[in-house]
Amino acid sequence: MTAPPDPPAAGAQPHSHLLLNRVITTVLRSALHPLLSRNLALLTYRGRRTGRAYTIPVSYQRDGGQVTVFSNQRWWRNLRGGARVELRLRGKRVPGRAEVHEDGPTVVAAVRDYLARKGPGAGRTINLRLPDGGIPDDRVLTEATRSHVVVRITLEAAEPHGVLIRWARGYDPLVRIAFAGREQRVRAELLDRLALRPGDRVLDIACGTGTLAVSAAARVGPAGWVGALDASPEMVQAAREKAVRAGVNVDVREGLAQALPFPDDSMDAVVSTLAWHHIPPDSHGTAASEMTRVLRPGGRLLIADLKAPANPLTRGLATHLLGHRVASHETAAVDQLLATAGLVEQRRGTTSARWLAFVTARKPAAGMAATRAG
Numbered sequence: 001m002t003a004p005p006d007p008p009a010a011g012a013q014p015h016s017h018l019l020l021n022r023v024i025t026t027v028l029r030s031a032l033h034p035l036l037s038r039n040l041a042l043l044t045y046r047g048r049r050t051g052r053a054y055t056i057p058v059s060y061q062r063d064g065g066q067v068t069v070f071s072n073q074r075w076w077r078n079l080r081g082g083a084r085v086e087l088r089l090r091g092k093r094v095p096g097r098a099e100v101h102e103d104g105p106t107v108v109a110a111v112r113d114y115l116a117r118k119g120p121g122a123g124r125t126i127n128l129r130l131p132d133g134g135i136p137d138d139r140v141l142t143e144a145t146r147s148h149v150v151v152r153i154t155l156e157a158a159e160p161h162g163v164l165i166r167w168a169r170g171y172d173p174l175v176r177i178a179f180a181g182r183e184q185r186v187r188a189e190l191l192d193r194l195a196l197r198p199g200d201r202v203l204d205i206a207c208g209t210g211t212l213a214v215s216a217a218a219r220v221g222p223a224g225w226v227g228a229l230d231a232s233p234e235m236v237q238a239a240r241e242k243a244v245r246a247g248v249n250v251d252v253r254e255g256l257a258q259a260l261p262f263p264d265d266s267m268d269a270v271v272s273t274l275a276w277h278h279i280p281p282d283s284h285g286t287a288a289s290e291m292t293r294v295l296r297p298g299g300r301l302l303i304a305d306l307k308a309p310a311n312p313l314t315r316g317l318a319t320h321l322l323g324h325r326v327a328s329h330e331t332a333a334v335d336q337l338l339a340t341a342g343l344v345e346q347r348r349g350t351t352s353a354r355w356l357a358f359v360t361a362r363k364p365a366a367g368m369a370a371t372r373a374g
């Protein structure tokens, strides 16, 4: 039995293709990736014989946690029987497990689905020569895909809970620089919007080092209560220490925004700043319902987060440099989630730090909720 070939069919490719692949790979690894990464990803696999890692650009189709790739070259043999791979998808590296499907009917069905979604002309992007005019019938597809296989990659959630910050000691100096000396002023603006009163119960979600929670504690006074929660143990420790230094009571807990350890209807206000983009997008709905659940009827919510730059190039650069989901953080999407969670009176705006946007909303008062439900 011969060992499977390692490199991506290098010998079979003309030099012009190799050069083009190199250019595409460079762009996909750079801040300019949005120009190509809608349809192209980088696939990294290990050669069975050499153990070396190879990276190639591939056209792909994504359905949630599954990515489909086609090949009529030889590299896929390294994935036979299943193999761990890594994809660079829209600028983000995501590990996954690849399975190869070689049987004709599966390949034809997958190609048909690909063409239906991307358009009949997309056959070229997966090395298929097809007659012009719509998606061909199964007989033609069977013939055209004779040397193709389907590689299905099941993505592993890179951050099942969120992007945690473990470098708590360096966080405050960095934030001070980002706010250019106006941090306390901007945080005070946000707390003003929550209209905190002495005696209020406030929860700061994904509190980081607890700067906002400590200011909130001063506003609600000894008759009030401030809770702060973060999924990073280092941040929790830093927030506890900051509250002690400031001489205020803050109940700091380690936990997830998606599963708040607090009873229903228990908070007058819930706040979360600079953290929404740290929570995985597919958990945003759960986080929004949790925030709503713990608010008392009539309670107020404020979420403030980085504003996505309008220009796609700047957005690509910001996403690349910050390693954040700046590009996918759209206030409109948050509005929709909050409405679905049952919040009303949504208002949005920008703080005096122009890169920081906020959304406020309110849980309907008990009578209104009952009316809505009934």
Ligand SMILES: C[S@@+](CC[C@H](N)C(=O)[O-])C[C@H]1O[C@@H](n2cnc3c(N)ncnc32)[C@H](O)[C@@H]1O
Residues within 6 Å of the ligand: 161, 162, 163, 164, 165, 166, 175, 205, 206, 207, 208, 209, 210, 211, 212, 229, 230, 231, 232, 235, 255, 256, 257, 258, 272, 273, 274, 275, 278, 279, 280
């Ligand atoms: C950029 S910091 C913001 C900290 C703070 N709110 C502020 O305004 O400075 C984002 C925080 O979210 C936390 N985090 C990420 N995912 C989380 C989750 N699912 N639940 C709770 N905290 C989370 C991180 O550990 C980090 O401390």
